[in-house]
Amino acid sequence: MASEALVQLFHVYKQYAGEGPALADATLEVGRGEFVFLTGPSGAGKSTLLKLIFCAEPATSGQLLVFGRNVAKILPRHVPPLRRAIGVVFQDFKLLPHRTVAENVAVPLEVRGLAPRDVARKVAVVLRSVGLELKAGKFPLSLSGGEQQRVAVARALVGDPALLLADEPTGNLDPDRTVEVMDLIEAANARGTTVVVATHDRSLLERYQRRVIALESGRVISDGDAFRRRAGS
Amino acid sequence: MVLRPLSFVRRALEAMARGPFMTAVAVGTLFVALFTTGLFAAVLGGAERLLAAWAGDVQISVYLRPDADLPAAARAAAQLAGGREVQAVPPAEALRRLRASLGPEAAVLDGVSADVLPASVEVRAPGISLAQARALAARLQAVPGAADVDFGNAWLERVEVLLRRLRWAGLALFGVLALATAVLVSNTLRLGVYARRDEIEIMKLVGATDAWVEAPFLVEGVLQGLLGGALAVAALLGLHALLAPRLAAAVGVAAPLARAEVVPPALVLALVGGGAALGLAASALAVGRFLRKP
């Protein structure tokens, strides 16, 4: 691939205390503008890999470059600017229960020190794009799981990140909603955002013909379109 | 990154409104410490001022031996007292004063000869401090024929010693209170930080700096300190309004008990400013420990 790499892993290991390795000898590369699925059974290390990329967890060993920066040795003060360039849809959403939908979506912008007027405008735009403009004043716990998921996607996209990491972004959605959310993510990708989607939903991999990185027990067992051939065999 | 101080204040106020119980506990703790300290300072200050008002009337009597020469003693006293008002009191005058002070009971003195009372020299020293009065009394021992020097308000001396001890006790009390308050408030605020750990985690995950997370907590600490200090001042003023008139009536002097004397602007400033500083220190301690723990 000619394009520059946004994420590079070289022999990355991640070992949580008292466990087997969650990631073992992971080597891979995600280029700018790519759309990549990360798949594998539960416990394979998908979430762990994403956490390493946005510095929520440190790698145990190996080299990990994000935007060309070696995050294995990143200084704490360099983490916030890095995270502002990354939008994350968390597997457990991580919405603030005591803040409204609009306030939740506004957090990444407030953290950047944007003026309240600009925050309000951008939040309104992104909420309309996920079809939640009427729920702006509601609290997350009063929404359905699928609606909460879309709030999480809206928050990840509101800052126009260079890199979007989505951890099971369709895990709670019915098929129609799944398509809607995936369309949002594809649209972001079309605008230039590099996308990594972790999912164990095979139908997703089959519907969207994209590069697939498969993990098992923390190891990269296939990369490229190999997954489809394996799944089909 | 642009820092928006107003947004920090807004976030601090929101947090306080969202956790009214925690806010009340923190403000209450600060209030108790500041009020106790303020009360102590006010009472001590008031007592000192009252003492000064009484001591202002200091009159030193030099009682003479029967064989002493009164005019000579008066001259010597005038010299020793450095130009203060000196009055020679012969026994007859002393008896007359005694009669006057006894009023209708004066009849018991009928037939008493003036000679039973000693002659004395009185030195009036308005507006001198107790320490000065004591020094002057000591010098007046040198008056020829002096049997005894008495500056009347001997009990004031004991009060002064007591006050001095109280001032030390007050200082120690304040030190202990400030420390205890800082720890207590910091623990309370730590609960508040802990209650908002999810929020802090999420903010950091979407790119907030430590400073951005920390700022509202510091603002909150300062606001709570200001509030605690203001409440302490209000309580002191209320207490003063309640007690000062009665106290003034009881001791017969009102001026030293005026509000501006007992709760002077400096004390108000110290309580409110001290509250803010205490709140800031406590919240910095609380949130700093939380953010910088691994």
Ligand SMILES: Nc1ncnc2c1ncn2[C@@H]1O[C@H](COP(=O)(O)OP(=O)(O)OP(=O)(O)O)[C@@H](O)[C@H]1O
């Ligand atoms: N914070 C943690 N502490 C200890 N072990 C952890 C932690 N997070 C994950 N693990 C372990 O690491 C391994 C990989 O977990 P991870 O969450 O990355 O898997 P996953 O592929 O995202 O699974 P799922 O599809 O269920 O989300 C698992 O064995 C898990 O138990």
Ligand SMILES: [Mg+2]
């Ligand atoms: Mg996961």
